[in-house]
Amino acid sequence: MSGYDAVAETIRVEGTRILATLIRTVGDVQLAEDAVQEATLAALGAWPVTGVPPEPRAWLTVTARRKAIDLIRRERARVGKERDSVELLELSQPEDVDLLRLVFTCCHPTLSPASRIALALRTLCGLSPTQIAGVLLTTEAATEKRLTRARQKIAAARIPYRVPAETELPDRIPAVCGVIHTLYTAGHAPVEGRQAYDVDACAEAIRLAELLHELLPEQPMPTAVLALLLLTEARRPARLDDNGEVVTLDCQDRSRWDADAIARGIALLNDSLLRSNQQADPYQLQAAIAAEHARAARYADTDWPEIVRLYDLLVSIAPSPAASLSRAVAVAEAADTTAALKLLDEVPVSPRWHAVRAEFLAREHRYTEAAAELGQALNAQSTDAERHYRERRREHFLSLASTATEATEPRH
Amino acid sequence: MAQYLALTYTADVDWWAPEQADELAEYRKFGVDFADSIKASAVLHPTQTATVVRVEGARGGKVVTTDGPYAETKEALTGYYLIEAENLDEAVAIAAQIPAAWGGAVEVRPVIAAK
Numbered sequence: 001m002s003g004y005d006a007v008a009e010t011i012r013v014e015g016t017r018i019l020a021t022l023i024r025t026v027g028d029v030q031l032a033e034d035a036v037q038e039a040t041l042a043a044l045g046a047w048p049v050t051g052v053p054p055e056p057r058a059w060l061t062v063t064a065r066r067k068a069i070d071l072i073r074r075e076r077a078r079v080g081k082e083r084d085s086v087e088l089l090e091l092s093q094p095e096d097v098d099l100l101r102l103v104f105t106c107c108h109p110t111l112s113p114a115s116r117i118a119l120a121l122r123t124l125c126g127l128s129p130t131q132i133a134g135v136l137l138t139t140e141a142a143t144e145k146r147l148t149r150a151r152q153k154i155a156a157a158r159i160p161y162r163v164p165a166e167t168e169l170p171d172r173i174p175a176v177c178g179v180i181h182t183l184y185t186a187g188h189a190p191v192e193g194r195q196a197y198d199v200d201a202c203a204e205a206i207r208l209a210e211l212l213h214e215l216l217p218e219q220p221m222p223t224a225v226l227a228l229l230l231l232t233e234a235r236r237p238a239r240l241d242d243n244g245e246v247v248t249l250d251c252q253d254r255s256r257w258d259a260d261a262i263a264r265g266i267a268l269l270n271d272s273l274l275r276s277n278q279q280a281d282p283y284q285l286q287a288a289i290a291a292e293h294a295r296a297a298r299y300a301d302t303d304w305p306e307i308v309r310l311y312d313l314l315v316s317i318a319p320s321p322a323a324s325l326s327r328a329v330a331v332a333e334a335a336d337t338t339a340a341l342k343l344l345d346e347v348p349v350s351p352r353w354h355a356v357r358a359e360f361l362a363r364e365h366r367y368t369e370a371a372a373e374l375g376q377a378l379n380a381q382s383t384d385a386e387r388h389y390r391e392r393r394r395e396h397f398l399s400l401a402s403t404a405t406e407a408t409e410p411r412h
Numbered sequence: 413m414a415q416y417l418a419l420t421y422t423a424d425v426d427w428w429a430p431e432q433a434d435e436l437a438e439y440r441k442f443g444v445d446f447a448d449s450i451k452a453s454a455v456l457h458p459t460q461t462a463t464v465v466r467v468e469g470a471r472g473g474k475v476v477t478t479d480g481p482y483a484e485t486k487e488a489l490t491g492y493y494l495i496e497a498e499n500l501d502e503a504v505a506i507a508a509q510i511p512a513a514w515g516g517a518v519e520v521r522p523v524i525a526a527k
Contacts, residue, residue, distance in 0.1 A: 110500060157522040158414050160499040 003048030010056040011040055015126050016204070018061050020098040026068045027161060029105075029123070030151055034071060039064035099124075100215055101161050103208060107175040108159050115150040120179040121186070122147055125204045169219065177225045177283060180208050184229050188236075206233060213268075220276040224283035227268035231290035234261035246389035250299040262294040282318035285310050289326075304334035321348045325356060337363045351380035355390060358397065367401035415451065415523040416495045416503040420512035424488040427455050438511045439491075449506055452494040459488045487516045494523070 011018075015036070022032035039060050053059040106119040121127045129143040153159065164172045187201025206229050212222040238252040247253075269287045273280070280288075289310045296302040311327035324347040332340035337360045344357055358373035374394035378387065425432055436455075443450060459481040468474045481488065493510065497503040500520075507518045 108500075110504065156524075157416075157503075157520075158499040160501050 003046075003052060004044065006047055006052040006056060007040060007043045010043075010060060012126070014057040014060070016124055017099065018057060018064060019123065020102045021061055022064050022068060023102060023105075023161060024098045025065060026072070029154055031068055031071055032064075035064045035068035036060070038067040038071075042067070097163070097215075099208070100163055100211060103176055103179075103212070104163055104172060105154065105159060105161050107172070107179050108154075109172065109175060110157070110159060111150055111153065113175070113178070115146055116175060117179055117182050118143055118146050119150050120183060124208065125183060125201055127201070163215075169216065173216070173219055173221050176212060177221050180205050180212065180225055181228070181283065183208070184232070188232065202229075202233065202236075205229060218275065220272040221281055221283060223268050223272035223275070224281060224287050227265045227272060228283050228287035228290060230261045230268065231265035231287055231294055234258040234265065234294060235290075240385060244385055246385045248389075249293065252299075254297065257294065262291075265294070266291050279317065280313065282314060285314040285317070289314070302333070304330055308334045321350065321353075325350075325353060328360075329356060332360055332363070351377045351382060355393075358393065362397055362400070365404065367397045367404060371397040371401060413496050413498060414503075414525070416497060416500075416507075417521045417523055418493045418495050418503075418507045418510060419489055419519040419521065420491045420493075420510060420516065421485075421487040421519065422490045422512045422516035424459050425490065426458050427490075435511060435515070442509055442511065446495075446506055446509065449495050449497060450493050451496050453492065455491040456489065458490075490516075495520075 018039075019032055019036050022035055023029055026032050026035065042063050043056075043060060047053070102124065103120070106123055107116045111119070118132055121132045122129070129140050129147065133140045133143045184202055184205035187203075187205060206226075209222065209226040209229050213219075213226045216222050235252070235257050237258065238254065238256040239247060241247050265287065269284065269291055272284055272287075276284070289307055292303055292307050292310070307330045308327065311323065311330050314323050315327055324343070328340045328343040328347065331343055341357070341360050341364075344353065344360070347353060354373045354377035358370040358377070361367075361370040361373060371394050374390050374397065378390050378394065382390070427436055439455070443453065462479075462481045464478045464480070464482050466476045466478075468476055490512070495503055495506055497506060500522075503520050507513060507520050510518050512518050
């Protein structure tokens, strides 16, 4: 690997940890980011000449710390007085605790939900403002502005960089879980791009979920989030075939599912349910739905009535267009497409809505309408794999429509 | 330590009216309980006593005054506390003890430290 590639690779894989460590030692997000940036530049200058150091991450962390000290000195000289005692603590604490602190700071309740997610995607996952804009369906400029404002607030209002006390946890955990779940969803189903999923964002989300669960093992919500992510991730290898084409749930090769991850996800879900004595939370319900799919050895064995029941609960406690859309699909499988089509009328229209409606219409042999719905779905942004799949379905329905017309047309 | 200005937004009341006595006592209690953290405070006369001052053009221009508050809102600015706290979590915990927090709202703003 060349020096340049080594720098890029180290930053890609270890950048978040280096940044988290720096933020703890210097106590300032902006300063830490600047320092890591300068250390990266230094590495780009040095490694191609000196060779890649034996421990690239340690090299970058130490260099970034030195750069931070330089930046503080420069700042002091500029304002002509000593800054508030910025003490550079020793790097003695485990880095995972740094990461958790960073998670709780990014997910602080005094920041708006949109800012929390943008900040986590930028700081914890290293996504670019362009990528974040894609995930949050906004513009790059708006994302930049949001990030700048959030950082300014953290610095000016002194949002503390710490893990909350035990008594504060129930209030603080849902925001963190929300960010981790959104992060996974963003990696699992990006709006556009060549890859159907971004492996790093998913892996990063699972790592954060593991970490949160490991540090707060008795909290049911982080346990449920980890269960949900593992159960979803377990089926990922079967979502695309060898040519990168989408494979729907009914056609997936279930031997490609990760049985270990499924077993662990189900165990975690049970543990989470045992620990919560109140109504199930949205993550527990979604994990339970994923578990139902994972348990079925064949598609035909799926317990659709149970899945409908779980979706009913989910829609009642955490209504969302995505949950309502999935409930309609479950109803189509459990009962009939007429009921499912009626349910769709209450769900906001989206590309996926059109694609789902197309499948319902096709079941009722309304192929021309089904093809038209897919045409609508194809007008919007999507991943290449998703686009190919929808194009294939549209052609399939069009050919069925012409066959059906020929069959019913009177022959002369 | 950092300083925060906690602005209280509540119904636009006359604090000296007899029916405000009980609530005013609650504010006094807050003042005593958090005396160490409160660096300054004030209660304001109702917004009907307010005057908005503007100078036309530039410094030295004609002084124009208008009767009433700068912004008409359902909840009015009725007082403030200058609070000293280690960080925002501490400041929020203190602000949550101000009676205005449940009778209206408290806006917590970090104060720029004097150089």
